Amino acid sequence: MFARLVWKLVRGSRGRLGVALVAVISGAAVISALLNLQFDIERKLTQEFRLLGANLVISRSSAAQTGVANQAASDALASPTLMDQSAVLGQVERLRTPDVVAAAPYLYVVARVGGAPVVVAGTWLDQTPKLDPTWKLEGNWIASRVDETQCLIGRNVARQFQIAPGGQLELSYLGRSAQLRVAGIIDAGGAEDNQVFANLPAVQTLAGTQGEIELVQLSVSGTSARIGAYTSRLATSLPGYDVRPIRQVTQAEGSLLDRTRLLIASMVVLILLLTALSVLATMAALALERRKDVGLMKAIGGPISRIVALFLAEVGVLGATGGLIGCILGVALARWMGQRVFGTSIAPRWDIFPLTIALMVGVALAGALPLRLLGRVKPAVILRGE
Amino acid sequence: MFARLVGESFIRNRRRKLLTAAALIVGMAIATATLTVALEVGDRMAREFRSLGANLIVTPQSDTLPVEIGGVDYRPVDEGAYLNEADLGKLKTIFWRHNILGFTPFLDVPAYVSQTGGSTTVIGTWYEHEVSVPDGTTFKTGVSLTHPWWKIQGQWFRDDAKECVVGANLAAKYPGIAIGKTLNVSPSQTAKAQFPLIVTGIISTGDAEDNAVLVPLSVAQDISNHPGQFRQLFVSALTKPADTLAERDPKSLTPTEYDRWFCSPYISSISYQIEQVLPGTDVRAIRRVAETEGTILSHVSILLWLVTIAALVSAALAVAATSATTVLERRAEIGIMKALGATNAIVTGIFLTEQLMLAIVGGAVGFALGAVLAGILGTSVFGTPAPPHMLLLPVVLGLAAVVSMIGSLIPLRRAAHFNPAPILRGA
Numbered sequence: 001m002f003a004r005l006v007w008k009l010v011r012g013s014r015g016r017l018g019v020a021l022v023a024v025i026s027g028a029a030v031i032s033a034l035l036n037l038q039f040d041i042e043r044k045l046t047q048e049f050r051l052l053g054a055n056l057v058i059s060r061s062s063a064a065q066t067g068v069a070n071q072a073a074s075d076a077l078a079s080p081t082l083m084d085q086s087a088v089l090g091q092v093e094r095l096r097t098p099d100v101v102a103a104a105p106y107l108y109v110v111a112r113v114g115g116a117p118v119v120v121a122g123t124w125l126d127q128t129p130k131l132d133p134t135w136k137l138e139g140n141w142i143a144s145r146v147d148e149t150q151c152l153i154g155r156n157v158a159r160q161f162q163i164a165p166g167g168q169l170e171l172s173y174l175g176r177s178a179q180l181r182v183a184g185i186i187d188a189g190g191a192e193d194n195q196v197f198a199n200l201p202a203v204q205t206l207a208g209t210q211g212e213i214e215l216v217q218l219s220v221s222g223t224s225a226r227i228g229a230y231t232s233r234l235a236t237s238l239p240g241y242d243v244r245p246i247r248q249v250t251q252a253e254g255s256l257l258d259r260t261r262l263l264i265a266s267m268v269v270l271i272l273l274l275t276a277l278s279v280l281a282t283m284a285a286l287a288l289e290r291r292k293d294v295g296l297m298k299a300i301g302g303p304i305s306r307i308v309a310l311f312l313a314e315v316g317v318l319g320a321t322g323g324l325i326g327c328i329l330g331v332a333l334a335r336w337m338g339q340r341v342f343g344t345s346i347a348p349r350w351d352i353f354p355l356t357i358a359l360m361v362g363v364a365l366a367g368a369l370p371l372r373l374l375g376r377v378k379p380a381v382i383l384r385g386e
Numbered sequence: 387m388f389a390r391l392v393g394e395s396f397i398r399n400r401r402r403k404l405l406t407a408a409a410l411i412v413g414m415a416i417a418t419a420t421l422t423v424a425l426e427v428g429d430r431m432a433r434e435f436r437s438l439g440a441n442l443i444v445t446p447q448s449d450t451l452p453v454e455i456g457g458v459d460y461r462p463v464d465e466g467a468y469l470n471e472a473d474l475g476k477l478k479t480i481f482w483r484h485n486i487l488g489f490t491p492f493l494d495v496p497a498y499v500s501q502t503g504g505s506t507t508v509i510g511t512w513y514e515h516e517v518s519v520p521d522g523t524t525f526k527t528g529v530s531l532t533h534p535w536w537k538i539q540g541q542w543f544r545d546d547a548k549e550c551v552v553g554a555n556l557a558a559k560y561p562g563i564a565i566g567k568t569l570n571v572s573p574s575q576t577a578k579a580q581f582p583l584i585v586t587g588i589i590s591t592g593d594a595e596d597n598a599v600l601v602p603l604s605v606a607q608d609i610s611n612h613p614g615q616f617r618q619l620f621v622s623a624l625t626k627p628a629d630t631l632a633e634r635d636p637k638s639l640t641p642t643e644y645d646r647w648f649c650s651p652y653i654s655s656i657s658y659q660i661e662q663v664l665p666g667t668d669v670r671a672i673r674r675v676a677e678t679e680g681t682i683l684s685h686v687s688i689l690l691w692l693v694t695i696a697a698l699v700s701a702a703l704a705v706a707a708t709s710a711t712t713v714l715e716r717r718a719e720i721g722i723m724k725a726l727g728a729t730n731a732i733v734t735g736i737f738l739t740e741q742l743m744l745a746i747v748g749g750a751v752g753f754a755l756g757a758v759l760a761g762i763l764g765t766s767v768f769g770t771p772a773p774p775h776m777l778l779l780p781v782v783l784g785l786a787a788v789v790s791m792i793g794s795l796i797p798l799r800r801a802a803h804f805n806p807a808p809i810l811r812g813a
Contacts, residue, residue, distance in 0.1 A: 019710070023703060023707055026699075026703060027700070027703070030696050030699070030700055033696075034693065034696065037689075041689070045682065045685075045686075048678070048681055048682050048685065049678065049682070051674070051677060051678040051681060051682075052438075052674055052675070052678045053674055057592075108455050110453055110455075110460070116450070116451060117451075117453050117461075118451055118453070119453055119454065119455055132674070134673045134674050134677040134678070135673070136673075156451055157451060160450075160451050187673075188673060188674075189670055189671050189672050189673025189674065189676070190443075190672055190673065190674060191452070191454045191455075191456075193670075194451050194452050194453075194454055195454075244592055245592070246592055246593070247535045247537075247591070247592040248438060248439055248533075248535045248592070248593075249438075251437065251535050252434075252435070252437045252438040252535070255434065255437060256431070256434055256435065256437075256682070259431070259434060259767055259768065260431075260686055262766065262767050263423070263427065263686075263690065263763075263767045264689065264690070264693065266763055266766070266767065267420060267423075267690070267693045267694070267697065268693070270416045270419065270420065270697060271416075271693070271696055271697050271700050273412070273416065274412070274413060274416055274697065274700035274701050274703075274704050275700050275703075275704075277409060277412060277413070277704040278700065278703040278704035278706075278707045278708075281409060281704065281707040281708040281711055282707045282711070284711065337689070337692055340688065340692070341685050341688050341689045341692070342685060
């Protein structure tokens with residue numbers, strides 16, 4: 001009987017309920033889309049910050065001075081200390097998490113090209129595009145980290161020595177020399193424009209420092225707290241080494257992330273308020289409309305508690321239905337927004353569904369608060385038409 | 387008569403009018419606040435990004451290849467080209483001079499420091515230096531603006547004193563180097579010239595400067611015997627994210643496009659203008675910084691505009707819903723008016739006038755509240771309040787009027803088809 005009455009009520013005023021439903025649906029859609037976006041934005045933004053490149057560097061601790069000095073060609077070069085490749089990279093590999101976007105060892109040597117000094121960096125060239133995503137390349141990347149026959153050169157190096165992709169580069173260092181094919185020219189917009197990049201084994205052979213590296217660069221995504229935790233984990237497993245964040249990158253990243261998150265969060269709260277307001281207004285109107293029905297029910301002997309329950313059930317059904325439909329629309333909206341803003345769609349978060357639906361039912365019931373006045377309804381007055 | 391009808395309605399239905407006005411005020415306040423923040427956010431975020439430091443590097447054009455590892459140039463002093471310190475004031479004369487937030491010249495000199503017993507890099511720079519600009523003013527700039535993440539323990543050197551700041555690693559390695567001690571710097575081990583410098587602080591940068599000695603630019607010039615010269619200039623400029631126009635070659639632009647490009651603070655147009663005032667230089671964007679800034683800035687502002695649109699739609703819905711409610715509640719009134727012979731036009735006119743008056747009052751109050759709200763938002767997010775945009779007042783008033791009219795027009799149109807008799811009978 002109760003269910004039938006609710007059903008009749010819903011069917012009986014389809015038009016009015018339709019308007020209320022539209023209000024609930026649109027509110028739920030906007031709220032669930034924004035909540036979805038809010039939960040995902042941090043992950044998206046931390047990924048974007050990886051454009052900045054490496055944010056962690058591992059090097060020999062400055063206190064320990066036991067490494068083999070790299071005798072550079074220029075005596076002006078302060079001798080850096082080298083570290084054991086297998087020990088350090090083993091630990092880095094062991095502690096690798098999905099947050100580590102890229103990691104690569106570096107060994108620098110100042111070699112000569114036809115008498116002129118040039119900085120040669122030995123690294124894993126397959127990691128370079130991931131470690132430095134903003135570099136522009138003319139030619140081809142080198143896909144293998146063991147290819148000892150090819151190299152990449154900076155823009156200024158190419159200009160200085162007039163080398164095009166496919167050309168040959170002859171590097172010499174303390175009597176040793178290496179002949180490399182230039183696979184591509186890098187436009188890095190930084191000091192790297194003046195450097196030559198080759199794979200680590202090739203540079204180690206040239207420098208005569210097999211199995212040794214100067215530093216390791218890592219690009220780690222995540223909030224500053226997570227990067228900090230990863231840094232200290234890495235530091236405890238590498239005693240005697242210096243694991244330090246590149247402060248320029250990490251500091252700016254942290255503050256920008258916080259600000260963006262705060263901004264979006266405060267906007268979401270404001271929109272929540274507005275949506276609640278519009279649903280509230282619609283529901284209040286609906287409740288007032290029902291006065292006549294109440295009068296009739298009271299006149300034929302319905303207890304007031306039951307009448308109120310009846311209407312609350314009606315309103316609750318409305319909130320739940322609208323919330324559910326709105327959630328589905330909202331997920332689609334969030335996907336579209338993600339596509340539009342970040343170029344990749346945002347994964348729907350199902351835990352938003354119960355949250356939004358509960359919120360909508362709550363707001364709808366709050367909107368039905370004027371029903372409380374029903375107790376005061378005098379059937380005779382109402383039915384007379386006043 | 388018309389005015390009296392409208393006036394009476396306000397006096398008799400005060401509570402209902404207050405409800406509609408409240409919805410209008412809240413809706414419009416939030417619309418104003420989100421619009422104000424959205425208008426401001428690009429500029430604010432761009433300023434925040436300057437915590438990444440310099441985004442442009444100026445180097446001499448006809449230069450030999452710098453032997454640069456980790457930001458320090460290891461070339462001997464007699465090799466390569468130099469730039470003139472005296473020209474630097476011209477940077478503040480370009481079209482986008484106000485967007486040049488700071489610049490710092492660098493001169494890296496390999497030198498002999500007796501305390502380390504070996505060759506150490508001495509970096510000459512400015513901490514807070516007054517540059518005289520050709521228009522007669524002065525501009526204070528230095529590493530505090532272009533390298534804001536450098537941390538100092540103790541004091542920075544004064545730019546006109548014989549003082550220096552040593553890198554953290556160097557200080558840790560040699561116990562003879564500490565704040566208050568004097569460092570003996572000379573161009574080489576055998577050189578007669580000695581430059582005694584008092585250590586005022588220890589710097590940690592997380593980069594190659596940790597192994598170097600930082601000195602005032604004038605001292606480095608004396609050590610290298612290159613008075614009034616430097617090698618590299620770092621510029622921190624406020625820029626706009628690059629779009630398709632910014633990426634095109636300036637030479638291929640039509641005159642109108644060229645004007646638009648020149649008058650937009652793109653990183654490419656700012657570097658072009660710097661090259662014009664500093665001839666013989668090569669100005670390039672530090673792509674890592676510039677591109678990250680551009681991508682994230684444009685994404686955050688698109689996101690914020692989408693959120694703002696969502697806020698506007700919610701505000702519109704809220705106002706329209708309350709307007710519709712008030713009209714629906716007054717069906718009996720409409721019935722009486724029509725029974726007394728009022729035409730649909732008169733009924734609609736009365737209701738719309740009431741809504742319009744409410745919209746103007748509610749919109750204005752909402753705008754004022756919204757400006758306060760935007761100030762709070764701006765303070766909590768960026769530390770400084772967002773100034774109110776008076777331009778938004780007509781926009782918000784218009785929005786309030788249109789939305790509340792549309793909200794009441796829909797039920798009014800339906801009311802036009804009402805037959806007064808059943809309404810008055812109470813059916």
